[in-house]
Amino acid sequence: MSLLEMESVAGGYGQVQVLHGIDLAVEQGHVAVVLGANGAGKTTTLRAISGMIHVQGDIRFNGTSIVGRSPEAVSRMGIAHVPQGRGTFTDLSVDDNMRIGAINRKDGEVESDLATWYDLFPRLGDRRRQQAGSMSGGEQQMLALARAMMARPQLLLLDEPSLGLAPLVTRELFARLGELNREQGLSVLVVEQNASLALSIGHWAYVLETGRIAVQNEAVKLQDDEAVRKAYLGF
C-alpha cells in the first residue's frame, strides 16, 4: 500500500474542470515529483489532496479515503501543505509562524523541535522575533518548510517552492529537502516547473498535461529521456 494514492481524481473550480482523472501514488519514504507547464493542473492536484476543492474519484492516505474532508481535517491526519506563495503569516513573528506549525501537537517536544529547526536554519533562529513578512523570499520559503515540519507530518506537499527564488537559493532548498527525505525518511510530493532540480531528489516523477498524467517513470529515467524532456520539460 502506498502512503498516498489518487485514483481517477477529477475536479476544478466551479464550472471549470481542471483535473480529468489523475492516478498518482506517493510511496512511504519517497519523493514524488509532479512536473508540467502552467495551467496543467499541478497546484489543483495538491489542492485536491488537501480538501480545498471538490473532487470526484478517490484519494487515500494510509489506506483511508480522505475525499470530502476539510483542509483542517486533512492537515490533522498528517499531511502538511506548503502552498504557492508559501502561506507565510506575514504580520506575525517568525517564532509565532513556527508555533502555528505545531499548533495541534499534544506532545511535550515542541520546544526541542523549535530548537532543532533553528539549528538547522540559523537564519530563522536569528530572526525569530522579527516580522515574518519582512524576510526575503528564500527565507520565507525556508520558514514555510520548517513550519510545515513543525507539525511532524507523514507527507509533505510542496507547491512550486522555487517560484520567485534565486537559482542559488533554490538549489539550497532542494538540497535541504533531499536531506530531510534521506535522513528522516520524510515522504514528499513536490510540484515544480524547475524540472532538473526536482528530478535530482525525486524517486518517481509524473508529467501532467491539461489535467491528465501524460508520462510517468522513475525520476532518473525521466531525466535521461530526451524525447520526454523535449516534449514536456523544455530543457
Next chain:
Amino acid sequence: MQLFVEQVINGIANGAIYGALALALVLIFRSTGVLNFAQGEMAMFSTFITWKLTTGGLPVWGAILISMGIAFIAGAAIERTLIRPFEGSNRSPLNVVIVSLGMFLAINSLAQLVFGTDPQRLPSPVPNRRLTILESSNGGINITYPTLMLIAVLIVECIALWWLLQRTKLGLKLRAVAADADSARLHGIKAGSMLMFGWALSAAIGALAGAMVASSRVGFDASLMQTIIVYAFAAAALGGFDSLWGAVLCGIFVGVANSLTVQYVNALDGIELVMPLALILIVLVVMPNGLFGKRTVERV
C-alpha cells in the same frame, strides 16, 4: 489648571469606553476584514439585558458578568447564522457590511420592542463618591469613583486580551486566522470556529462597555451607543483598524480631545460630534494606515 486636569481625567474615562468599543471593532475587523456597524447596538441590547437582570434582584457586577456570557453566546450565534452565509473569498466583503447595517436597525428596533422606549436606570457598580487628590488651598482635583472604575476596567480588559492573544494557543490560532485564513486551515486550525470566537469575544467586550456607559449616566434607552459608536470608529480609524493597542490609546485620545473641545471650544457647542468625524476624515486623508496601523512590509 484644576479644571483642565479634571477635564482631561473625564476625557480619559470617556475615552476608556470608546477604546473598549474600538477594541471590539478591531477584533472583528482583524479576524474577518469587516467593520461591524452593529457593534454598538449589540452592546446596547446587552446593556438592557444587564438592566433586566438587576431589576430581578441581581447585584450589578453579577448582572454584568451574566450578560457578558449571554452576549458571548449571542455573538457566536450571530456569526454562525447571519454573517457566515454571506461571506467567503468568492463574495464581496460589502455583503457583510450590508448585513451588519441591517442588524444595526433590527437590533435597535428589537430593543425598543422588547424593553420599551422609556429611559431606564442601571445602578452604578461602585459608590458614587469622589476622591480629591493634590489637595490645595483652592480645592484640589476631584475624581469620581465611577471614573476610576472606567479606567480600571479598561486596564484589566487590555491585560486579559493581551494575555489571551499573545500567551495562549487559542490566541495564536486567532491571530493565525486573522493573518491568513487559508494558510491557517492548512495548518489544521478550524478557521470557522475562530471567527465565531472573535465575534463572541467582541460581543462580550461590547456588553461590558455598554454597562459601563449606562451606569455612568442617569438613564439610558435604545440610543445609548449611537454617538459613542462614532467616537469608537474614530478611535479605531485613528489607531489603524488592525492594532488593538492603537484602538485603546486612540480611544483615550479621542475622549480627551472631545472633553477639551466641549470645555474650551464654544463654537462646537451642541455639535460636538463634528470632532470625531473630522478626525476620521483627517486620518483617512493624511495617513490611511492610522497612527498604529502596521505598514505591512511584504516581500515576494
